[in-house]
Amino acid sequence: MSKSDYHFWQDTSVKPKEKVRVIGGDVIQPKQENDFGTELDLIKAKLTKARTQLILDSPFLGNLVLRLPLVAAYSWCKTSATDAKSFYYNPEFINSLNNHQIKFVLIHEALHCALTHFARRGNRTKHKWDLACDFAINPLLIKEGFHPPLEVPIFQQYEGMIAEEIYPMIDDNLNQEPMDQHLYDDQANEDSKQSDGGMREEDLQKEQQQNNSESKSDNQQGRGASQLAQQPPKLQPDEVEKLATQWQKNLASSAQLAQQAGKLDGEFAKLIDFFLQPQVSWQSLLAQYMSTFARDDFSYTRPSRRSGDAILPSLKSHQIDITIAIDTSGSISQEEINEFVSEVDAIKANLRVSITLLACDDKLSDHCPWRFEAWNELQFPASLGGGKGTNFNPVFDHINAQDNTCDVLIYFTDAKGIFPETEPNYPVMWLVKGKERTPWGIRIQLN
Structure with missing residues (x-):
């Protein structure tokens, strides 16, 4: 495999091993065919050493990395890959990395699984989603002091953001490839091979050439080649659901082990808290919370004489006064605001709610407040x-x-701002997009 195959992973400080030396007119092969299996064992030993060090230095990450068996792969894997079941690696690529870079690659694949990126794509474009997942992980690892292979794309502007937040910010025409292969829903081969009549002729020829090349390599490398894995199929829907549940358990158990060792802090502590929250839709939580303010009660006021002698209780409903504030600092999209409005309007119709609407970035909008009975x-x-x-x-x-103060304030925000120093004497509900915490009030996660 040529060095050009690693155009995102080149490390000028690492000199490639000498594969062929020419003396006079003779070609000398320094590596014998029978040594291929031994070299694979040495490369796997490098990976095992890095995993062991992670267990000692960072138990949380080390335990996650241990959940992925190490599998050497054929040339279909140019760098590293995962299908949420195993860690696949190209032996030549791993051999070109130093110990720090190997740790980075191991953690990168494990976090794809632990954060269930394989189960969260939905209807998003695969290429953009793969980039968003990489851009969410890499700045986090850099901040925690891990060293990536050179020329791995690191975008610091995405630091602290999750893949769903990064995805709409990525240019559709971005000519960038992910740093690894995400095999759990890999449709690249299927998409390229299918046309009106099935597989195109040029793709068929390429596949035949690849099969011939791998067959030739298998014959040349003997027992070592038998240790290289073929590309696994993409996950089926039932597998995705089971693996997502299992990786959430892995995340929780790894966090518990790290806490017991006293080595869980920083960004990973926030990450765990965020992803282990109960996955309940914010619409349900909003409706449940607002229903608690419905002032439905019974009244024993004397009715009209025509009602008879008995005084029976009647149900009286009082109007709720709610203030809704929208963070207009640029972090909330119009689509999200529209969804929020439709949810609040549906709840308002059932609860007899009057609403005062405010829009604010670093100051209130000149046109607010807006009042809706x-x-x-x-x-x-x-x-x-x-x-x-x-x-x-x-x-x-x-x-x-x-x-008159409102009955409740609902604030729609990313929670990245200046909070009042004291908590008000009325309830506050924060609908938060992102991972930021709030100092007080009820916090409901939007995404």
């Missing part, structure tokens, strides 16, 4: 303005300046 349909203005930094204080200052 219980009988009005909730419709957001065409433009909410904003686009600057985030400061939550103007919203709370506005509410405190009113004669």
